[in-house]
Amino acid sequence: MLFTQREVKEIADANERAQATSTIARPPESQNRDERPVEKVRWLTLLAVPFAAVIALGLHAFAAGNEPPAEALLYTYFLSGLLVVALIAVVVQSVWAGLRKWMRDSYPLIAAAVFCLVGWELVTSVLHWLPLPYFPGPAGVLLSLVNDSAVLFDSTWHSLLLLLGGYTLGVAVGLVSGICIGWFPHARYWGMPILKIIGPIPATAWIPLAMVLSPSAMFSAIGLIALAVWFPVTMLTASGVSNTRASYLDVARTLGAGRAYLIFNVAIPAAMPSIFIGLFMGLGASFLTLVVAETVGVKSGLGWYVSWAQGWAEYGKVYAALLIMAAFFSTIMTALFKVRDHVLAWQKGVIKW
Amino acid sequence: MVATFVSGVAKEGSSVHVTNVTKDFAAKDRTNQRTLALDGVSLSVAAGEFVSIIGPSACGKSTLLRLIAGLDFPSSGELRVGSEVISGANAERGLVFQDPNLFPWLTVRRNIRSGLVALRVVREKNHEVDEFIRLVGLEGFADVYPHHLSGGMAQRVALARALITHPKVLLLDEPLGALDAFTRMQMQDEVLRLWQARLTTMLLVTHDIDEAIYMSDRILIMTPRPGRIDRVISLDMERPRDRSHPDFLRLRSEILQLLDFGRR
Incomplete structure (x- = not known):
């Protein structure tokens, strides 16, 4: 995904050269490799998850004696549910092509994840290689997750608000300053030094100052997140805008473009x-x-929850919150990927994502 | 293909006058030397005329075209379109480069339409977009992104995009240079067809002698370092011209002689 402008251009040019030799009109071809037909999924793939679940259940039956009954029972339910769903999916896929495709892509990964749980339970509850309370088994984490779900949900919600607030502000300011620095020589002259001096300082280093300056922890956290976002967005926007191919701008000028068109429709x-x-x-x-700001100042959110749970030495809750964070952050990342796929649809086939 | 008249406009060309134009550039290194790219170039192109400029590479052909387009300014001398002095780029003088330079983020239709957007006349003139797509024969490709197009198709889109603003002068900077021989000949006919339909004044820079003879009313031959117009050749052969006609071949060898490539 991380292609520079120049690389993208080189690849695009190579494509153009390759196509310039052909006079035959070519309709757009579908280059999506996911479109290959899904006839059958191998049995090994289909049975991977049920098999992993059975092993996990077997190990858990062996380990359950070492765990508190509530934990052991909940984890048994969880693994049994997983087994049942996996088996139902194996049956249903024979009549549902969409599910079959999904299983072909995801089942090996899910099975691997279940095996990770097995390994985890093995080194904690069975072999006791890792010291408690720092390393609870998967059953303990699951119980924390379920018992504290209301607080975790509330924390996630607060983190989301903070993150969206800070990110939106940072992106908005970053785009404006990036476009100005990239386009106007004066803005570049005065803006670049500021960017170069302030930008590389990690936003979290401003925490002491932010606490003094801002009326509330919430405000300072949003400001810090915005600052952290502002730097890369400004930098990359400015370089993208200033590296606009001069010939695109020349063409636009001969089409009668004014400055607004050159900036907004070309650069x-x-x-x-x-x-x-x-x-x-x-x-x-x-x-x-976000996580650092929540740990030191803000009294809500996932970062706060982690340090709070750690204070009570409830490491099951710490891991539960880490799991939520992983899901939360990767969901947001995926959402941004979707936006990019939509906005940069024109690149499809020019570069490989 | 049959010539289609766009919007019923038969003659939209405008004359071009270049008077004693010089252009020098500062050298890229620290010597502070200035390179003279054009030295006292004068030429006139009548409204609706098709004029080619040929010459070896680095003789200032493209520089001259950029000056006429208004993308660059002369060091001395004057450039006029009709009676107006050229003071910057605008939609009156279209420019097509060797690289089609299509905006890769826009579909074919939106590329062709971009001139109308830039001039803020999309609402009134949107219907012309389809006419121009038809004019260059790309009906099935309107919603395709440029990288799916072959070189010839991309160049046709570039032509349509340059023509949709109804420029008075169309400047062509080796527009067919990157195409293979067959596509090039086909595109030469296409450019001629567009020209005959619109009678836009055409100024074509090329290094292909056959192309110049096949297409132009007049050929200007330039010499390099500093760029000067060395010779003007008027052609009165009828179109479509026969590339193997004795007159054609005679003219070809004459020009080769002038460019110092003739048999010695």
Whole structure:
């Protein structure tokens, strides 16, 4: 995914050269490799998850004696449910092609995940290789997850608000400053030094100052996240805009384009691939800043929950929150990928994502 | 293909006058030397005329075209379109490069339409977009992104995009240079057809002598370093011209002589 402008251009040019030799009109071909037909899925693939679930259940039956009854029971339910669903899916896939395709793609991964649970339970509850309370088994984490789900949900919601607030602000300011620095020589002259000096400082290093300056922890957290997002977005937007192929601008001028058209209809679309790299980098920075800001100041959110649970030495809850974070952050990341796929649809077939 | 008249406009060309134009560039290194790209170039193109400029590479052909397009300014001398002095790029002078330079983020239709968007006349003139797509024979490809197009098709889109704003002068900077021989000949006919339909003034820079003879009313031969117009050749052969006609071949060897490539 991380292609620079130049690489994208080189690949595009290579494509053009390859096609320039052909006079035959070519309709757009579908290049989606997922479109190959799904006739059959191998039995090995189909049975991977049920098999893994059976092994996990077997090991758990052996380990259950070492665990509190509530934990052991819940985890048994969980694994049994998994087994039942996996078996039902094996039956249903014979009549549902969509499910079959999904199973072909995802079943090996899910089975591997279940085997990770098996390994985890083995080294914690069975072999006791890892010291308690720091390393609870999967059963303990599952119980924390279920018991504390209301608080976890509330924490996730607060994290989401904070993250969206900070990220949106950072992106909005970053796009504007990036476009200005990329387009206007004066903005570049005065803006670049500021960017180069302030940008590389990790946003979290400003925490002491932010606490003094801002009226509430919430405000300072949003400001810090925005700052963390602002730098990569500005940098990549500016470089994308200033690297717009001069010939695109020349063509647009001879079509009668004014400055607004040149900026909004040529430079910005041309910079989009670069802008998205900035958006992804900014998103990564925002996760980091969010968790740190919640740990030190804000009294809600997943970061706060982790440090709070750690304070009570409830490591099951710590891991539960980490699981939620993983799901939460990767969902947001996936959403941004979807947006990019939509906005940069024109690149499909030019570069490989 | 049958020539189609777009919007019923028969003659939209405008004359071009270049008077004693010089252009020099600062050297890229630190010597502070200035390279003279054009030295006292004068030429006139009548409204609706098709003029080719040929010459070896680096003789300032493209520089001259950029000056006429208004993308660059002369060091001295004057350029006019009709009676107006050229003071910057605008839609009156279209430009087509060797690289079609289609906007890769826009579909064929939107590429062709971009001139109308830039001029803020999309609402009034949107119907012309389909006419131009038909004019260049790309009906089935309107909603395709440029990288799916072959070189010839992409260049046709570039022509349609340059013509949709109804420029008075169309500047062609080796537009067919990157195409294979067959596509090039086919596109030459296509450009001629577009020209005859519109009588836009055409100024074609090329290094292909056959192309110049096949298409132009007049050929200007340039010499390099510094760029000067060395010779003007008027052609009065009837179109469509026969590439193997004795007159054609005679003219060809004459020009080769002038460019110092003749048999010695």
